[in-house]
Amino acid sequence: MSILARIGKTLRFTGEVTDFHFHDGNSVLDVGVKLTTAWPGHAGGQFAFLKFADSEQAHPFTISSGWANTGRLAFSIKGLGDYTRHLPDVIRVGQAVTVEGPYGRFDFRSGGAAQLWIAGGVGITPFIARMEAIALSGERQNVDLIYSTGTPDDGFINEVRSSASAAGVRLHFVDTGQEEFVDLAKVALWIPHWRDTDVWFCGPSKFGDSLYQAMIADGLSKDRYHRELFEMR
Secondary structure, three states: OOOOOOOOHHHEEEEEEEEEEEEOOOOEEEEEEEEOOOOOOOOOOOEEEEEEOOOOOOEEEEEOOOOOOOOEEEEEEEOOOHHHHHHHHHOOOOOEEEEEEEEOOOOOOOOOOEEEEEEEHHHHHHHHHHHHHHHHHOOOOEEEEEEEEOOOOHHHHHHHHHHHHHHOOEEEEEEOOOOOOOOHHHHHHHOOOHHHOEEEEEOOHHHHHHHHHHHHHOOOOHHHEEEOOOOOO
């Protein structure tokens, strides 16, 4: 199936770039895509493979928009490697794109009444999608979101604040260029009941490892810690 390029064939959809904006402060490229074939819908937190016209191969990116059955998807792409750093210079409105997905089980489905979301850097993307989905549905959840980044961009941060406000999510923002890194002591200060929450984490692996070990050692049940692996190898 791999040799014949049939893996994911039934999950491929076509579209075009409708808009894009590059945030200089944190090197994140926001991309809007309008699909021209029927998308099955997605849950906030899932990802898809994007293949732009003239690109050699598809790359996985988390979807940063909730699904409103409009045919529009949004992606927030961090410039981490040669491909993503170069993308802002070559992308253009009207460019054809193939979207393969949705994939992933980072979908915020848990039985707990309260959730604690922890994002590091571009790991904020699935939480933006989930907040948009909550705002679109009109539902409300008991959610705290801790977002830490060492390269804040005012425009991007304002978008996150706006999304949190619309969804009724309590946002705790940490600029690690000015403050200490997020650890369990800081989490407990903001959310004293953290042991009773379902924890959803997306961010750098060392950050996730450290929090996981500290939380489990201090009483969190292992089945209440949900983590996006964040790296694909």
